Amino acid sequence: MKSQRILADFFRRSWPVYVLSITFHLVSNMINVFYPKVLGAFTDKLAGGELTRGLVVDYSLQLLAIGIASVVFSGIAMYLVMYVGRTFERGVRGLLFRHFTRMGERFYAKNGVGKLLSYFMNDVTAVRESIAMGINQTANATMLLLSAMTMMIISGIPLYLIGACVFPLLLIPFIVVYLGPIIRQRSLHVQEALGKMTETAEEQFGGIRVTKKFAVEPIMNRRFGQTVDDIRAAQLRLVRVSSFFQALVPFLGTIALIIALAFGGYLTIAGRLSLGNFVALTLYVRMLMTPLQQIGNVINSIQRSRASLERLNGLLSQSPDIVESDAATEADLSDCAIEIDHLTFAYSPSSEPVLKDVSVRIEPGATLGIIGRTGSGKTTLMKLLLRIYDPPPGTIRFGGEDVRELTLESLRGQIGYVPQDGFLFSTTIRENIAFSDRTAVMGSIEDAARQAQIHANIDELPERFETKLGERGLTLSGGQRQRTSLARGLIKRASVMILDDSVSAVDAVTEKDIIDSIRRERHNKTTIIIAHRISAIKHADEIIVLDDGEIVQRGTHRELLEQPGLYADLHAIQEEGSLHATGTSDS
Numbered sequence: 001m002k003s004q005r006i007l008a009d010f011f012r013r014s015w016p017v018y019v020l021s022i023t024f025h026l027v028s029n030m031i032n033v034f035y036p037k038v039l040g041a042f043t044d045k046l047a048g049g050e051l052t053r054g055l056v057v058d059y060s061l062q063l064l065a066i067g068i069a070s071v072v073f074s075g076i077a078m079y080l081v082m083y084v085g086r087t088f089e090r091g092v093r094g095l096l097f098r099h100f101t102r103m104g105e106r107f108y109a110k111n112g113v114g115k116l117l118s119y120f121m122n123d124v125t126a127v128r129e130s131i132a133m134g135i136n137q138t139a140n141a142t143m144l145l146l147s148a149m150t151m152m153i154i155s156g157i158p159l160y161l162i163g164a165c166v167f168p169l170l171l172i173p174f175i176v177v178y179l180g181p182i183i184r185q186r187s188l189h190v191q192e193a194l195g196k197m198t199e200t201a202e203e204q205f206g207g208i209r210v211t212k213k214f215a216v217e218p219i220m221n222r223r224f225g226q227t228v229d230d231i232r233a234a235q236l237r238l239v240r241v242s243s244f245f246q247a248l249v250p251f252l253g254t255i256a257l258i259i260a261l262a263f264g265g266y267l268t269i270a271g272r273l274s275l276g277n278f279v280a281l282t283l284y285v286r287m288l289m290t291p292l293q294q295i296g297n298v299i300n301s302i303q304r305s306r307a308s309l310e311r312l313n314g315l316l317s318q319s320p321d322i323v324e325s326d327a328a329t330e331a332d333l334s335d336c337a338i339e340i341d342h343l344t345f346a347y348s349p350s351s352e353p354v355l356k357d358v359s360v361r362i363e364p365g366a367t368l369g370i371i372g373r374t375g376s377g378k379t380t381l382m383k384l385l386l387r388i389y390d391p392p393p394g395t396i397r398f399g400g401e402d403v404r405e406l407t408l409e410s411l412r413g414q415i416g417y418v419p420q421d422g423f424l425f426s427t428t429i430r431e432n433i434a435f436s437d438r439t440a441v442m443g444s445i446e447d448a449a450r451q452a453q454i455h456a457n458i459d460e461l462p463e464r465f466e467t468k469l470g471e472r473g474l475t476l477s478g479g480q481r482q483r484t485s486l487a488r489g490l491i492k493r494a495s496v497m498i499l500d501d502s503v504s505a506v507d508a509v510t511e512k513d514i515i516d517s518i519r520r521e522r523h524n525k526t527t528i529i530i531a532h533r534i535s536a537i538k539h540a541d542e543i544i545v546l547d548d549g550e551i552v553q554r555g556t557h558r559e560l561l562e563q564p565g566l567y568a569d570l571h572a573i574q575e576e577g578s579l580h581a582t583g584t585s586d587s
């Protein structure tokens with residue numbers, strides 16, 4: 001199992017620190033077990049009337065030395081084990097993040113950000129707690145148990161008495177076998193409920209502006225409240241069984257103590273056990289209580305962390321849906337034709353195709369315009385060009401090479417894709433524009449901003465390009481965000497540029513300025529423009545009209561205007577709109 005591998009890999013790398021930590025614990029415990037022995041000897045001297053002032057000082061100094069040495073060694077051991085735990089946490093979080101970056105859109109469509117965050121926070125922490133404290137506490141507790149037992153034997157306490165005292169402890173494995181799976185199952189429910197809560201919180205915060213505009217805060221509170229209630233219910237179910245388990249283990253220790261008192265006391269009265277050995281026995285049995293409690297805690301936390309490990313395992317075992325072929329070659333899109341050849345695509349085998357028998361050839365340096373009703377498959381076609389989803393083999397080729405045979409980095413690195421709703425990061429405008437090349441000089445950042453017609457707006461901001469955007473760039477208007485995202489695409493000067501409805505949120509005059517500057521800048525460079533407004537695509541070398549996943553018309557702007565069909569209809573509607581608005585036509 002992969003979860004086991006996470007641990008195995010980790011232990012392989014960090015075992016020396018573990019060994020060191022366990023050794024320090026061992027030393028600390030070995031020192032500790034002399035404590036009852038000194039007290040036993042003290043008692044014997046006291047009972048025999050041999051105790052002198054010098055001996056009292058002697059015994060006190062011995063106890064002080066035992067205390068200091070034990071604290072120093074156990075302190076270092078504790079630090080080391082915390083260090084390993086944090087190293088594990090850091091390693092697994094890195095592993096998870098790398099795994100997430102490899103996953104495709106399908107994965108993110110299924111797993112919300114909040115849910116993924118809960119793996120980072122809750123599950124990793126649960127495993128860390130148990131591997132950090134778990135192993136060391138077990139080792140510590142086992143050593144303490146063994147040393148206490150050894151010391152009992154060395155001290156001359158009869159074996160049958162020791163056997164009778166530790167007998168109740170033999171029940172522990174049976175309790176573990178019975179209660180362990182229940183604890184694990186309930187922990188799994190807790191982790192799932194926590195994941196649900198972070199998922200809901202993330203969604204609710206993401207949609208807070210919509211919520212406020214619709215004044216539906218009470219509904220939002222109710223929904224969130226439900227997830228918190230679910231967590232409490234799941235946690236209480238877990239606490240009920242784990243508290244019972246945790247209390248049961250030391251309870252067995254108490255029974256052992258009672259046996260020691262009763263049986264040991266009887267033997268002492270009968271003169272078969274010295275008073276010193278009786279005191280030592282009760283102290284040793286009392287000493288067993290702490291390790292027993294620790295073992296209870298550890299078993300509890302291991303069961304809980306196994307549930308988290310299973311969740312992490314489930315996540316890490318999912319492989320990315322887009323996999324680079326072993327023989328993948330570097331793409332060179334600088335001067336190549338793009339061929340889409342009888343492409344039919346459905347998002348899942350059971351659903352209807354979103355694209356049906358689409359064939360287009362884009363010559364090197366040409367501009368393709370795509371128009372069509374909403375939901376007609378325009379963005380899907382672009383996602384297939386970028387291989388965000390896998391097209392059927394041989395249906396998309398760049399310079400004759402199947403897109404599936406190209407390395408993803410070289411393919412995506414040479415395509416500048418500007419989506420309609422470009423996500424902006426909560427950093428400066430400069431860093432957002434220079435996203436694909438952090439070393440871009442200010443001159444080219446400003447040029448890209450000018451082409452995207454956002455420069456003037458940026459100039460008005462207090463810190464111009466150094467202005468920090470709020471989360472997701474929400475401090476800008478919709479149109480400003482869109483143009484900043486456009487500048488980010490333009491600065492790439494990519495061999496192939498895709499503008500996916502990227503000027504939909506700007507007014508007609510700004511759109512014209514943007515399209516004009518893109519035409520100048522991308523003269524002789526392959527460009528695909530998707531738009532709902534004809535004005536944005538009418539200069540393209542070829543325009544295709546998509547309707548319900550099919551190309552229903554193709555040609556130049558003039559050719560399409562001459563045919564009856566969707567394009568001419570759209571043109572007529574849009575012309576009418578612009579006539580109403582301005583009293584002029586721009587066709």
Ligand SMILES: Nc1ncnc2c1ncn2[C@@H]1O[C@H](COP(=O)(O)OP(=O)(O)OP(=O)(O)O)[C@@H](O)[C@H]1O
Nearest residue numbers: 109347354372373374375376377378379380381501
């Ligand atoms: N990830 C997805 N999983 C399943 N179906 C999807 C997915 N993305 C889009 N679709 C469906 O595919 C169809 C085409 O969507 P697409 O986004 O390609 O249309 P579009 O032409 O770009 O629309 P718009 O003009 O509104 O942006 C729609 O019916 C949509 O519901």
